[in-house]
Amino acid sequence: MKETIHDYEDLLEMLDSLLREPTQFWDQFYSDREKGVPFFTNSPDENLVGYFENNLFRPGKVLELGCGPGRNAIFFAEKGCNINAVDLSQESLKWAEERAIEKNVSVNFIKENIFELDIEEGTYDIVYDSGCFHHIAPHRRMSYINLVKKALKPNGFFAITCFVQGGELGGAEISDWEVYRLQSLKGGLGYTEEKLRSIFKDFREIEIRKMKEIKQPNEVFGVSGLLTALFQKY
Structure with a gap:
């Protein structure tokens, strides 16, 4: 009975098992802090910095999805935000907590699958995602959108940074259907402006x-492959 599909959640879990990198993959990924991964830097995204400089973002309650080693979460905290930063990897959160202590800021780091978060509706002023969405399989996209909608207050902001399709950092040029034919996200899906829209x-x-x-x-992070x-x- 364990592998019997009774409902929509069972279907999602079955598809997850075919495609999702296990938690130990991400723990291993973050365990070597010296490898040349661009976003291992300790500087916030240039677009995020710009949102504050242009007064689009103001101090408020923030949810970050897939926070990694915490560079953007720490920046939100430095700007006076109340920040909940979520990631699957204990290794990434350990690193993030060390950085937060060094910067003397308070961030609530949460080890959790984003689809298992218990969120009260309309809680957050901002939902931020830098590098999580392109690892979300197509069958979880609706769940992702519903999560963002539920988390945000009316007129709240949602910001995302993801792979450009065919970019130098990654960004698989495959259709959603091809993901399941290949049983792989090919390291992360690539997007275009039109597809995000x-x-x-x-x-x-x-x-x-x-x-x-x-x-x-630099004090800010920016690469053209995103x-x-x-x-x-609304």
């Missing part, structure tokens, strides 16, 4: 663009 059509679009390339090391997008809940 279509997927998040239930939100008000504020900006979709390529991330600015910024030579590292797309950035900012939406607002």
Whole structure:
């Protein structure tokens, strides 16, 4: 009976088992802090910095999905936000907590699958995702959108940073159907402006663009292989 599909949740779990990298994959990924992964830097995304500089974002309650080693969560905290930062990997959160202590800021780091979060409706002013969405399989996309909608207050902001389709950092150029034929996300799905606009059509679009390339090391992070997008809940 264990592998019998009774309902929609059983179907999602079965598809997850075919595609999702296990938690130990991400723990191993973050265990070597010296490898040359661009976003291992300790600087916030250039688009995020810009949202504050342009007064789009103000201090409030923030949910970050897939926070990794905490660089953006720490920036939110430095800006006076109450931040809940979620990740599956204990190794990434250990690193993030060390960084937060070094910066003397308070961040509530949560080890959890984002689809198992217990969120009260309309809790957050901002939902931020830098690098989580392109690892979300197509069958979980509706759950992801519903999570963001539930989390946000009316007129709350949702910002995302993800792989450009065919970009130098990744961004598989495959269709949603091909994901299941291959039983693989090919390291992360790639997106175009048009595809993001279509997927998040239930939100008000504020900006979709390529991330600015910024030579590292720097106080802000930016690479051209990523797309950035900012939406607002109706």
